[in-house]
Amino acid sequence: MLPGVHSHMDRLSLTTAYLAASTLAFAAYGIDKAAAIGGRWRIPEAFLHLLGFVGGWPGALVAQRLFRHKSRKVSFQVAFWIVAVLNSTAALWLLTVDS
Numbered sequence: 001m002l003p004g005v006h007s008h009m010d011r012l013s014l015t016t017a018y019l020a021a022s023t024l025a026f027a028a029y030g031i032d033k034a035a036a037i038g039g040r041w042r043i044p045e046a047f048l049h050l051l052g053f054v055g056g057w058p059g060a061l062v063a064q065r066l067f068r069h070k071s072r073k074v075s076f077q078v079a080f081w082i083v084a085v086l087n088s089t090a091a092l093w094l095l096t097v098d099s
Helices: 008-038 045-067 074-096
Strands: none
Touching: 008 045, 008 074, 045 074
16 A cells, blocks of 8 residues: 555555544544533543544544534644644545555
8 A cells, every 4th residue: 555545445445444434533522522411531632633643534523513522622623633634645645656
């Protein structure tokens, strides 16, 4: 797969990885929102950002909007968008760099 993602299978693998990470991130945000409402143990913000960094930021973005969770905390949003841009830049590089 490295340095470039050029074959159909590698692109499919990248897409599958994004879908898996997004699903996991979506679930984590849902669990964290429920914990916040119930006053239980919370998922650390650093872990939520890690999920975004490994490709889960699209699922995290949907969860933020759907659950209205972590969407108003400015420091979290700044870090979230930095992570999303870094991840997107890396994915673009993988899709375009010559083998």
